[in-house]
Amino acid sequence: MNAAFNKNIYFLSDFHLGSPNAAVSLQREKRIVQFLESIKNDAEEIFIVGDMFDFWFEYKYVVPRGYTRLLGKLAELTDAGIKIHFFVGNHDMWMRDYFQTELNIPVYFEPAFFEFNGKKFLVGHGDGQGPGDHGYKLLKKIFRNPVCQWMFGILPPYVGLGIANYFSQKSRELANKKEEVFLGEENEWLIIYSKEVLQKEHVDYFIFGHRHLPIDFTLNENSRYINLGEWINFDSYAVFDGTITTLKYFNK
Template sequence: MNTQVEGPVLFIADLHLCAAEAATTRAFEAFVAGPARQAKTLYILGDLFEYWAGDDDLAAPYHRHIADLLAELTKAGTEIIFVAGNRDFLIGTDFCTATGITLATEPVTLSLSARPAILLHGDVLCTDDHAYQVFRQQVRNPGWQATFLARPLDERRAIIESIRAQSEAGKQQKTADIMDINESAVVSAFQSAECDLMIHGHTHRPATHIHSVNGRPCERWVLSDWHGTAPYLAWTDGALTRKELFI
């Protein structure tokens, strides 16, 4: 059964927070102190961090700062639901305990003022990128994660940095279409969820698409990534609206 959610509800994704991106960090601080404080529920649909090497990395000052911001927000009364992305799928129970957020299993199905919807990070829909889907299946395996998390933190960070460098190099060999959403995967997701509204991130291509599914129109809203501003979707008064907080 879908969770019934009433507004105001906010949706964000692809912040890629890290100490090197001071402008984006300031935008997140302002977002938490402003619009998010007024929301009943905030959905973070993945890639909150540039990467996450494991919950023991909470000891890093920057990560602790972000965790404290989230904890302040949940204590103030905003419910935060987190869906893992391709950069932060190792976020676990310790992070959730420290922040008060709820870790949700993808896909999330809910009803926004009685309108059925499905929420995803979005990478699972990029089925034309076969190499990535093989990698995704590997790193989402609990056995692989347990083995990886048993390594020293510094070693994990170095491995992730190496994988990221290889990924960026690999993107140069792939067409934009391969890395984008597959239409059949989208239709299948709509059919499985029995809804007509989808919200996701990952592609960094904000837009609103209309898909025909079993003869009916279905809306797919793609969230924007963050680059020094705070773009988000807001569900209020029975409608979705794109908003952006400028710092």
Template structure:
């Protein structure tokens, strides 16, 4: 699929859940107020805290509100979606109901006359070899099909256990090996360089790492720019500063748009 547009907003890692109402409201405001001046919106993974299948939240008022916001947004702009590490089970039924177009990870797109590579970012964290093995297996179609055949209660139990294990791993790494943890949680230069060389495009945009920044990087003779999207969190002021931003690309260039009011 060839994707071209003259202007776009890109967001990632909102982790929407009913327990984070202020973050969710920021998303609803974004859909209603911030998207009117662009041709396309790219949601680059982890829109939800987790996704257990398109059948899992059909009766949830919160999920119905999110779905309605997406469906309305898709009537105003071109709306694209990339799977993240938490919502890779988001499937065709939900895409159809919301009007979103699923893009493979990675994808090359043209925005305002410039070519970019878009990725959620987790596949680029190649220093975390354990996660990469997990990612490889969970992206297999037959594994996903089998998981989606489990009763919903089983799926929730498995997902909760995986989240507990992930939180425990994070806590241990933070306490005992902060430098190694930072390396594992971030993308590697070699993975980015391989992606740049494969696509012959020197502009990369991704999320996942929760470390928003604009980088100029080089490995050997390969040079590129890399923009990292912010995660969103307006509900935990005791632990993090309120944060929510989008990357705006138009004929004026590329800039971060702060969405915290």
């Protein structure tokens, strides 16, 4: 994909709205909306790189309750002509067509290439990429299976969403117990994955989420790996100004 560069390109990820409870999630949602409001005048495009929600499932005629402030802001931005891209994460992979039809936001299920002002980007959530994590990769195939999605979809929303939110919360609690530290380039799966891609083609910037740790790592003299962190503890994001991509923090 190619796009002419006019203003800034923004990348952010891992809001996990809904976690750990409605009150805390609402404050985070308001902060994200405040950030989006602050960039609306200089944003050419915005990439939301997965796990916007701690859980999301689109029934045919039912949309999960809540998040009206954020969804309304996204609609406002796309109505104003700002292009927004959404990549599904491991917590909100059960997307259908709600974002496309209601918000005019394309949804991506796999990493995708983009080019801005002569710079090549590979953007994706990052789950299941690189070596290891074989248990999750198998689980991801099951969750992405249309039959499994149909079976979950025939459950009444009250039952299905209740079960899913319970396990989603447990997953987040387990992840929160792990200390988020840089493991070194030999142990960071997304760095390994980025190096594998570079053996086949040049990429200026690898932009991922999922890791929950803001990382700006130089792969070689022409390529960098940037992990966007998350909005639970860091409020971190990246911005490309036409020349360079910078990892930043909102209101820090």
